[in-house]
Amino acid sequence: xxxxxxxxxxxxxxxxxxxxxxxxxxxxxxxxxxxxxxxxxxxxxxxxxxxxxxxxxxxxxxxxxxxxxxxxxxxxxxxxxxxxxxxxxxxxxxxxxxxxxxxxxxxxxxxxxxxxxxxxxxxxxxxxxxxxxxxxxxxxxxxxxxxxxxxxxxxxxxxxxxxxxxxxxxxxxxxxxxxxxxxxxxxxxxxxxxxxxxxxxxxxxxxxxxxxxxxxxxxxxxxxxxxxxxxxxxxxxxxxxxxxxxxxxxxxxxxxxxxxxxxxxxxxxxxxxxxxxxxxxxxxxxxxxxxxxxxxxxxxxxxxxxxxxxxxxxxxxxxxxxxxxxxxxxxxxxxxxxxxxxxxxxxxxxxxxxxxxxxxxxxxxxxxxxxxxxxxx
Amino acid sequence: xxxxxxxxxxxxxxxxxxxxxxxxxxxxxxxxxxxxxxxxxxxxxxxxxxxxxxxxxxxxxxxxxxxxxxxxxxxxxxxxxxxxxxxxxxxxxxxxxxxxxxxxxxxxxxxxxxxxxxxxxxxxxxxxxxxxxxxxxxxxxxxxxxxxxxxxxxxxxxxxxxxxxxxxxxxxxxxxxxxxxxxxxxxxxxxxxxxxxxxxxxxxxxxxxxxxxxxxxxxxxxxxxxxxxxxxxxxxxxxxxxxxxxxxxxxxxxxxxxxxxxxxxxxxxxxxxxxxxxxxxxxxxxxxxxxxxxxxxxxxxxxxxxxxxxxxxxxxxxxxxxxxxxxxxxxxxxxxxxxxxxxxxxxxxxxxx
Numbered sequence: 001x002x003x004x005x006x007x008x009x010x011x012x013x014x015x016x017x018x019x020x021x022x023x024x025x026x027x028x029x030x031x032x033x034x035x036x037x038x039x040x041x042x043x044x045x046x047x048x049x050x051x052x053x054x055x056x057x058x059x060x061x062x063x064x065x066x067x068x069x070x071x072x073x074x075x076x077x078x079x080x081x082x083x084x085x086x087x088x089x090x091x092x093x094x095x096x097x098x099x100x101x102x103x104x105x106x107x108x109x110x111x112x113x114x115x116x117x118x119x120x121x122x123x124x125x126x127x128x129x130x131x132x133x134x135x136x137x138x139x140x141x142x143x144x145x146x147x148x149x150x151x152x153x154x155x156x157x158x159x160x161x162x163x164x165x166x167x168x169x170x171x172x173x174x175x176x177x178x179x180x181x182x183x184x185x186x187x188x189x190x191x192x193x194x195x196x197x198x199x200x201x202x203x204x205x206x207x208x209x210x211x212x213x214x215x216x217x218x219x220x221x222x223x224x225x226x227x228x229x230x231x232x233x234x235x236x237x238x239x240x241x242x243x244x245x246x247x248x249x250x251x252x253x254x255x256x257x258x259x260x261x262x263x264x265x266x267x268x269x270x271x272x273x274x275x276x277x278x279x280x281x282x283x284x285x286x287x288x289x290x291x292x293x294x295x296x297x298x299x300x301x302x303x304x305x306x307x308x309x310x311x312x313x314x315x316x317x318x319x320x321x322x323x324x325x326x327x328x329x330x331x332x333x334x335x336x337x338x339x340x341x342x343x344x345x346x347x348x349x350x351x352x353x354x355x356x357x358x359x360x361x362x363x364x365x366x367x368x369x370x371x372x373x374x375x376x377x
Numbered sequence: 378x379x380x381x382x383x384x385x386x387x388x389x390x391x392x393x394x395x396x397x398x399x400x401x402x403x404x405x406x407x408x409x410x411x412x413x414x415x416x417x418x419x420x421x422x423x424x425x426x427x428x429x430x431x432x433x434x435x436x437x438x439x440x441x442x443x444x445x446x447x448x449x450x451x452x453x454x455x456x457x458x459x460x461x462x463x464x465x466x467x468x469x470x471x472x473x474x475x476x477x478x479x480x481x482x483x484x485x486x487x488x489x490x491x492x493x494x495x496x497x498x499x500x501x502x503x504x505x506x507x508x509x510x511x512x513x514x515x516x517x518x519x520x521x522x523x524x525x526x527x528x529x530x531x532x533x534x535x536x537x538x539x540x541x542x543x544x545x546x547x548x549x550x551x552x553x554x555x556x557x558x559x560x561x562x563x564x565x566x567x568x569x570x571x572x573x574x575x576x577x578x579x580x581x582x583x584x585x586x587x588x589x590x591x592x593x594x595x596x597x598x599x600x601x602x603x604x605x606x607x608x609x610x611x612x613x614x615x616x617x618x619x620x621x622x623x624x625x626x627x628x629x630x631x632x633x634x635x636x637x638x639x640x641x642x643x644x645x646x647x648x649x650x651x652x653x654x655x656x657x658x659x660x661x662x663x664x665x666x667x668x669x670x671x672x673x674x675x676x677x678x679x680x681x682x683x684x685x686x687x688x689x690x691x692x693x694x695x696x697x698x699x700x701x702x703x704x705x706x707x708x709x710x711x712x713x714x715x716x717x718x719x720x721x722x723x724x725x726x727x728x729x730x
Contacts, residue, residue, distance in 0.1 A: 016507050031503070038506045204709065230709055248711045267720060272702075272711040290702060290713040292495070292635065309494040311503045311635075313713075 004030045005074030009320045010296075011057060012288055013044025014312035019059055019069060022294060022308055029308055032074065046094035047316045048139075050102065054320055058104060060091035066104055066116075082106045082116055082124075092151075093137025097144050097161075105147060105161065107137030113149065115161055128164040130157055140192040148199055150187025156201050156211055169199075169213035174220070189234045191243070193257075200257065202231035202245050208255055224260040226253050235276040237283060237299055244285050244299070246273030252287060254299065266297045268304045274314060280321040288314035487666065491727045495635040508638065512596055516574070516646040523647055525551040525575040526568055530588075531558050536609060537581040543610055543691045544577070547660060547673050548647055549624040551577075561590075561705050569595045575647060576705070579604070589695065590705060593643060597703040598713065600643060602669075602695040610690035617675050617687035623656025624649045625673070631664040636714050637730035640669075640697060658689070664730050669695040697730065 008021030008030065017039060019032045043062040050056030050068055056077075057069040064085035068078040082104070089109030097103040097115070103125070107113045111134045114124035130137070134151040145161040146168070156171035174183040186204030193200055197214040198221075206227050209220035229247040236243055237254075242263060246252040250269030253262050271291030278285045283299035290313050296306040435451055438444040470477040482488065497504055508514075515521045525548050527541050533556070545551040561578065568576050573594055580588030589602040610616060627648050632641030644662045657677060663670045671693050674686045700714040701707075714729070716722075721729065 016503065016510075018503065038503075040510050232711070248709075249715050250712065250717075270715065270717070270721070271713045290711060311501070312507055 002072065002074040005032065005071050008071070010286060010294060011047060011318040012294060012310060012314050013047050013059060013316045014310065014314050015043050016040065016312040017042030017044060017061065018312060019044060020310055024296070024306055029310055032069065044315050045091040047318045048094045048096060049318070050096050052098055057318070058094055058096060060094040060106065062090045064088065066094065066106065080116065081122065083108055083112065083114065088112060092134050095139035095147065105139065107134060107149060109134055113137060113147065113159065126161055126164050128159060130154070130159070135187060136189050138190045138192065141194060142192070148190045148192065150190050150201055152186045152204070153184070154187070155185050156187055156190065156199060158199065158213060169211070170218065171211055172218040188230065188232050191234055191236050193236060195240070200234065200236070200243050202234045204230040206231055206247065208234070208243065208245055210257060222257065222260055224255050226255060226262060227251055233273050233276040235278045235285060237278040237285065238281050239283060239299070244276055244278060246276050246287060248272040250289065250291065252276070254302070264302050266302055268295060268307070275316040277317050277319050279319050286317050286319055288317045486726050489726050491724060493634050493728070496633050497635055497638050504635070508642070512593055512598060513642045513646050516650070519650060521574055523550060523575060523649060524573045525577055525647060526573045527551055527553045527577045527579070528556045529578065530580045531556055533581055535584040536607070537579055537584065537586045539609055540586050540607055540691060541579055546620050547625070549622070549649055565592070565594065565704050591643060592705045593646065594704065597701070598639070598643070599701040599703070599705045599710070600640060601698040603698055605694045605696070607693040608691060613688060613690045615688070617689050620658055620673065620675070620689045621656050623653035623658060625656065625658035625660045626652040628659060628661040630662065632730060634730060636700065637664065639700065640730060667696060667728050667730050671695065
């Protein structure tokens with residue numbers, strides 16, 4: 001188990017309650033669970049890294065437990081109970097605070113965001129209510145104690161977990177439309193844009209909104225519409241300036257966040273997208289969803305790079321940052337390519353020189369011949 | 378062969394053609410005697426332009442009439458050669474008798490099918506678990522009995538009405554209701570309250586049924602099919618007497634992939650699990666190249682070797698358009714599979730079901 005788990009660079013949670021690891025270099029997929037105790041109650045609803053070294057994986061199941069999986073040992077090391085699944089509903093978000101002791105932030109559908117400390121026992125250290133029908137909770141990658149929540153008829157709210165009394169930022173609903181009718185709200189996914197305070201959300205009404213908490217405006221500063229089906233997931237590529245969104249029909253698009261236009265679409269999906277994640281450093285995006293495939297697209301050429309069949313409907317995907325998406329082999333390949341490129345450059349320059357000289361020589365010869373002709377004349 | 382340029386001038390046709398002919402026969406040399414004989418005959422009948430040098434193509438002839446004429450000739454020639462080859466092979470086979478090599482299997486796009494990694498392996502634990510706990514597990518565990526509501530799009534006319542009535546005779550415990558302009562989202566809770574397990578909506582266009590929404594209740598999935606070539610009972614030739622009330626046996630053919638399995642289970646769950654063998658009726662869902670053919674037959678064992686079948690009708694063809702998770706919700710529902718034309722069917726040898 002330990003050998004296989006160390007190889008894996010992509011982690012997925014499935015609807016059948018199985019944690020799956022995929023090694024792209026070896027083109028292999030592994031199941032990390034006890035196949036005799038399968039049950040749909042253990043459906044994986046959220047995944048996140050437990051520590052900065054990415055040696056621990058937190059798995060939020062539908063039965064209200066958060067399990068810790070050690071990628072070094074390849075086994076589940078710890079199980080803690082976080083809330084009651086009957087009253088709260090399933091997890092919609094999971095995050096690790098990573099500040100000294102291992103604290104976990106959980107969010108459930110009923111809107112309770114709770115902070116659990118390892119030594120804190122069965123009671124949460126902090127608890128706040130983010131309203132009903134929360135669809136997603138995300139943690140800011142910079143300030144680990146800042147989280148954003150949003151859901152159906154429950155606009156974007158940004159919370160500081162150190163001051164849980166009131167949200168730092170509450171989004172205002174969009175202006176009424178031209179018939180003076182209220183616009184419905186349905187935040188399906190949230191992400192913090194690094195290097196700025198801005199937050200980007202995607203909605204069930206196929207809009208992408210960018211909010212800027214640092215400005216006095218509480219309505220979105222940018223609105224983009226994509227397609228005609230609900231957007232379910234979004235992710236921010238490492239390059240910045242764009243966002244990748246996916247909808248329920250299996251259409252993924254790269255949207256430009258400055259102009260608000262579609263930069264390109266990623267093809268090849270058959271079913272609705274459940275989760276998207278971009279690689280933290282490379283231009284790659286992993287998607288998974290109801291069609292039971294993990295797909296990895298390159299963001300530069302928008303081509304499908306990997307496609308792995310994983311047998312169950314997939315709920316969430318998580319990429320490891322350490323070995324650059326697909327491990328050592330690909331890196332070597334890249335290095336080779338670079339070498340080749342340099343060589344090409346060298347050849348190009350040489351050829352140019354040769355051509356020039358050739359031309360010169362031919363010209364010279366011609367001149368010489370002319371001269372000779374003249375001499376003959 | 379020493380002819381490489383293509384002479385296509387019409388002035389001195391005869392000469393050139395003859396030239397070609399002779400050279401061609403020389404080049405072939407070891408070809409069959411029969412062929413050369415035939416060539417000679419052709420030459421006699423009409424300045425024969427039957428054989429061309431290898432780089433010459435009929436399409437290079439600029440005169441349309443001539444080109445057409447030549448093409449017909451060319452085709453006839455080809456056909457003759459083919460028939461001859463066939464005859465020859467047959468003769469050889471006959472001569473060899475039992476030792477003849479086995480016949481070659483013809484290439485079809487089905488047997489050249491691109492490998493599908495989702496093909497279900499019956500030993501797979503994970504898929505078995507997934508299927509064992511899906512929405513149809515209640516039916517397959519014998520906990521529920523199917524009860525089907527059949528309705529149509531608004532104001533059905535002509536064939537669609539009769540099609541629904543005939544479907545209701547095929548599926549036991551099916552109830553046909555007039556749509557009355559109701560929204561499906563309103564109908565579904567009422568169906569669930571009345572213990573229906575399926576909602577079937579036939580869509581029509583210009584009095585012809587063209588779509589089928591099959592929604593499993595109480596919590597999905599929903600499949601959307603295109604219906605084509607629907608033939609009603611009255612239009613059938615050599616049709617048997619009307620079907621009886623016995624519940625039929627069900628045959629599901631070629632549903633091999635994961636998606637195919639889901640669709641197959643969906644069809645299976647339309648019929649009661651214990652068929653009445655007394656009725657001798659069979660409903661067949663045959664999948665071929667992603668088209669699902671429905672046929673309804675009555676069979677009889679004439680003696681130990683012979684079986685007679687009689688089609689009862691109706692017959693139609695289905696093609697899957699989408700499979701949606703949950704009950705019918707085309708706007709906000711999550712789709713498990715959507716047919717994306719020109720993207721998915723770009724490869725003719727790739728099948729989804």
